[in-house]
């Protein structure tokens with residue numbers, strides 16, 4: 001097991017921001033995870049588990065302890081217990097989008113709308129990644145974890161993960177307890193692509209696209225929004241959406257619509273948002289005095305999507321925090337809604 005010292009973390013993230021790790025170990029198997037954890041304990045080092053680095057804001061000072069990068073690979077396919085489904089048991093270190101491409105090629109439906117999301121397979125259960133009408137919670141069968149409490153390997157069923165919008169036990173009640181080793185997805189062979197999202201429906205004008213057409217369309221839409229990592233495109237030097245769509249109480253929801261009306265505005269509403277009293281965070285940002293491309297030092301709001309903060313080159317984490325604070329303050333003052341952040345802040 002290679003133990004590296006003072007490793008720059010910025011190149012290991014999509015944001016390209018942050019200082020070094022005191023130590024870094026890449027674990028390629030469960031046994032190496034256990035060894036790395038023992039190393040951190042023996043030196044009383046704080047531990048941070050790193051996947052693909054696509055949802056992180058790493059502090060300028062870096063991480064004072066051990067960064068454990070998960071490099072567990074492998075995709076195993078087996079018949080599922082549920083009628084007709086196929087289980088894909090995938091190493092946490094596999095690249096998510098490469099896995100999605102594999103499922104689409106295999107003709108198995110369930111994750112095609114999640115094409116183009118960067119990061120690792122192990123990162124997907126953490127915030128229950130979702131896009132274009134799908135969430136991984138709909139297909140995750142189980143998650144194999146290393147329990148840092150007692151060093152045991154456990155299999156958590158989907159219910160035990162308590163998935164909801166951008167949330168699971170991994171980023172709430174049991175945050176920091178588990179290292180995800182493998183994720184098993186139950187997919188449906190021969191099933192139709194899942195087309196719920198307005199942009200996708202429009203693209204196919206009522207016809208039923210193949211999984212492969214759906215994947216291509218999702219990637220094209222993402223590219224237009226700067227939500228697909230393309231080398232050299234400064235709009236994707238980000239951590240994806242920086243704010244979650246707020247979920248409001250009935251009272252807050254009515255208050256927001258009232259405030260909009262008094263300004264002669266209409267809050268956009270879609271069936272999926274309406275059901276949960278969820279409102280578009282992007283709309284709130286764009287109606288609080290910010291425009292796409294709004295700049296503060298070396299960071300800016302993406303020119304393609306109001307929800308992404310981008311690194312214009314050589315930005316510092318403190319500049320990201322300053323812009324985040326400014327957006328949260330203005331949105332709260334204008335709409336009485338507090339935007340919650342989506343990325344994970346490391347070492348801040």
Ligand SMILES: Cc1cc2nc3c(=O)[nH]c(=O)nc-3n(C[C@H](O)[C@H](O)[C@H](O)COP(=O)(O)OP(=O)(O)OC[C@H]3O[C@@H](n4cnc5c(N)ncnc54)[C@H](O)[C@@H]3O)c2cc1C
Pocket residue numbers: 014048049050051052053054055056070092117118119120121122123124126127128129130131178179180181226227228229236238239240241344
């Ligand atoms: C351009 C762009 C577009 C994006 N679009 C979307 C989108 O449409 N929908 C969406 O939901 N997200 C989106 N994201 C956010 C991000 O891609 C996902 O959250 C992704 O699943 C994060 O995975 P990761 O492996 O990169 O995790 P990291 O960023 O490395 O880590 C994120 C968190 O997960 C934890 N973690 C990672 N791996 C493990 C593991 N094996 N065991 C335990 N904990 C672990 C880390 O400790 C950290 O707390 C986007 C990001 C970018 C940059």
